[in-house]
Amino acid sequence: MTTLNHYLFVSAALFSLGLAGVVIRRNILIIYMCLEMMLSAANLALVAFSRFHVTEGLPDYAAQSLVFFTITVAAAEVAVGLAIIVALFRARQSVDVESITRLKG
Amino acid sequence: MSVFTIEAGLALLGLFLLLLDAFAPGVSRRTLGILSMAGVGLALVLLVTVAGGEEALPAFVKPFQQLDALAMFYKGFALVITLLVLWLVLECAPYMTRFTLEGRVGEMLSLPLFVCVGMMWMAGAKDLVTVFVALELVTVSFYVLVGYTRKSAMALEAGVKYLILGAISTGVLVFGIAWVYGATGSLEFEGIRQAAAAEGTNRTILLFGAAFLLAGLGFKVAAAPFQMWVPDVYQGASMPVAAFLSVGSKAAGFAVLSRVVAALAGEGSAVRGEVLAALIAAGSVTVLVGSLPAIFQTSVKRLLGYSSISHAGFLLLALGCQGAGRFGLDANGVVAFYLATYLPMTVLGFLALAVLRRNGRGEELEDFRGLGRRSPMLALVVTLAFASLAGLPLTVGFLGKMLVVLTLVDQGQWVALAFAILAAAVGFYYYFRVILAMYSSDEGVPEAAPVRVSLAARVVGVGLAVAVVLLGVYPRPLQPMLREASQAENSAVSAPSGH
Numbered sequence: 001m002t003t004l005n006h007y008l009f010v011s012a013a014l015f016s017l018g019l020a021g022v023v024i025r026r027n028i029l030i031i032y033m034c035l036e037m038m039l040s041a042a043n044l045a046l047v048a049f050s051r052f053h054v055t056e057g058l059p060d061y062a063a064q065s066l067v068f069f070t071i072t073v074a075a076a077e078v079a080v081g082l083a084i085i086v087a088l089f090r091a092r093q094s095v096d097v098e099s100i101t102r103l104k105g
Numbered sequence: 106m107s108v109f110t111i112e113a114g115l116a117l118l119g120l121f122l123l124l125l126d127a128f129a130p131g132v133s134r135r136t137l138g139i140l141s142m143a144g145v146g147l148a149l150v151l152l153v154t155v156a157g158g159e160e161a162l163p164a165f166v167k168p169f170q171q172l173d174a175l176a177m178f179y180k181g182f183a184l185v186i187t188l189l190v191l192w193l194v195l196e197c198a199p200y201m202t203r204f205t206l207e208g209r210v211g212e213m214l215s216l217p218l219f220v221c222v223g224m225m226w227m228a229g230a231k232d233l234v235t236v237f238v239a240l241e242l243v244t245v246s247f248y249v250l251v252g253y254t255r256k257s258a259m260a261l262e263a264g265v266k267y268l269i270l271g272a273i274s275t276g277v278l279v280f281g282i283a284w285v286y287g288a289t290g291s292l293e294f295e296g297i298r299q300a301a302a303a304e305g306t307n308r309t310i311l312l313f314g315a316a317f318l319l320a321g322l323g324f325k326v327a328a329a330p331f332q333m334w335v336p337d338v339y340q341g342a343s344m345p346v347a348a349f350l351s352v353g354s355k356a357a358g359f360a361v362l363s364r365v366v367a368a369l370a371g372e373g374s375a376v377r378g379e380v381l382a383a384l385i386a387a388g389s390v391t392v393l394v395g396s397l398p399a400i401f402q403t404s405v406k407r408l409l410g411y412s413s414i415s416h417a418g419f420l421l422l423a424l425g426c427q428g429a430g431r432f433g434l435d436a437n438g439v440v441a442f443y444l445a446t447y448l449p450m451t452v453l454g455f456l457a458l459a460v461l462r463r464n465g466r467g468e469e470l471e472d473f474r475g476l477g478r479r480s481p482m483l484a485l486v487v488t489l490a491f492a493s494l495a496g497l498p499l500t501v502g503f504l505g506k507m508l509v510v511l512t513l514v515d516q517g518q519w520v521a522l523a524f525a526i527l528a529a530a531v532g533f534y535y536y537f538r539v540i541l542a543m544y545s546s547d548e549g550v551p552e553a554a555p556v557r558v559s560l561a562a563r564v565v566g567v568g569l570a571v572a573v574v575l576l577g578v579y580p581r582p583l584q585p586m587l588r589e590a591s592q593a594e595n596s597a598v599s600a601p602s603g604h
């Protein structure tokens with residue numbers, strides 16, 4: 001029987017993996033995938049909490065509605081984000097974080 | 106007419122302008138700009154004059170929006186800053202088009218409308234779902250705006266940095282929302298406030314969620330330790346966008362933070378102590394990490410970035426003093442007042458940089474040398490802006506800082522007070538470096554043509570400068586608006602007395 005804790009454990013693992021990837025990886029595309037993983041982790045936690053928060057015999061759907069918004073927003077973010085990353089690649093011929101170190105001071 | 110109609114109208118206008126720009130190549134940027142500004146101006150007039158209150162909202166909006174005075178204040182604030190930014194885009198367009206694809210600026214005149222709608226929607230949000238969607242409308246529009254001048258290597262780089270860090274903060278925010286929901290079983294602020302004060306709520310889970318939620322919002326308002334993107338992004342972004350980020354994005358972030366803190370740290374909440382302590386600690390660190398590196402800056406645009414961090418620190422300190430208050434303003438009222446003082450001086454700073462850029466100068470401290478002799482009027486206005494940012498008495502900047510310091514004294518937050526005063530003192534040094542550069546001897550600086558300022562820039566600049574001084578001497582016009590905001594905001598915060 002899977003309990004709430006199982007789901008939360010997977011969610012926390014996904015989130016940590018995503019965050020670690022963002023910090024460690026040098027390729028902006030992979031960093032971006034890791035960011036999507038963080039969002040998925042949050043979605044999983046939302047759905048799990050919602051499923052196990054039962055009122056009057058039914059799960060509380062408020063949190064599940066947020067998941068739909070998160071997925072939609074993530075899609076919009078990817079559309080804009082990839083466009084910016086493509087522009088970066090055209091300008092620098094690279095999508096490595098080392099190629100964006102001009103701004104400092 | 107309901108406030109919702111105004112917001113929906115603005116969003117439709119934004120879509121219309123976007124399509125007009127894409128499919129009607131004959132339309133000049135001037136026409137687009139005037140349409141866009143007229144729309145925002147009309148919305149502002151309607152909001153102040155005929156917009157109905159909460160009862161006028163359509164039934165399907167009522168579950169998601171509240172229209173207390175605080176919401177109305179931030180909605181008006183969003184419209185004012187959007188209007189100024191749209192004008193700044195037109196003002197900067199002559200040099201900015203060198204860095205945009207095919208010399209276009211159309212999107213820069215329509216996307217701010219979406220940002221504005223997002224900020225307005227966020228200000229009245231009643232639950233975290235609305236907050237999330239509105240916040241993302243603002244953030245995604247900003248991704249485009251920051252990287253818009255993409256032929257400039259620095260703007261592209263700033264765009265990528267803002268994109269990655271913004272996306273991290275989104276992930277952290279949603280994760281925090283999930284855990285706060287897990288602890289309280291509600292996504293509405295009112296439900297969270299009640300659950301946080303109720304017996305049987307799991308304190309550890311709530312704290313865990315609150316930490317992520319506040320961290321996610323901390324990114325948006327540039328709170329330490331999530332502030333490192335700010336100077337880079339400001340330096341790379343174009344002038345209007347930097348001003349928009351600095352004022353609009355910050356105000357929107359604090360509008361949400363006010364609500365979230367009121368819900369999480371309401372009277373009797375199990376985590377009130379921790380949340381307020383975290384805000385005070387983050388504020389204390391933020392004022393310092395904003396002020397200290399600013400000493401060594403040679404780029405004035407970067408300096409304004411660090412200044413923005415430092416001001417965010419003062420705002421966090423004010424927010425952490427829930428329950429304190431002065432002059433009839435509670436903590437959220439103080440935050441709103443501080444933001445109202447922050448708007449004219451910061452826009453003025455960016456306007457001065459825009460004027461210099463239009464004259465072919467750079468953004469370095471060197472470019473301000475000799476302005477006092479060659480363009481005394483411009484130098485005077487810039488002096489006022491930076492003196493106010495530093496917090497010189499008789500300017501609005503002083504009132505904001507003084508209010509924060511007084512509430513810290515009332516709460517007995519002596520460590521935070523020491524940090525705030527240190528940061529303010531350091532601030533005097535680095536802001537006055539710019540002023541000194543303008544009035545010091547300009548020997549050795551190659552004689553440049555006098556700085557030309559367009560008529561519109563003169564009018565706006567002088568208007569903002571007058572606001573800086575007039576409100577600094579006589580802030581009363583702001584008070585009733587904010588006092589009402591304070592009382593309507595959160596009945597759980599007892600009204601201050603005896604001051």
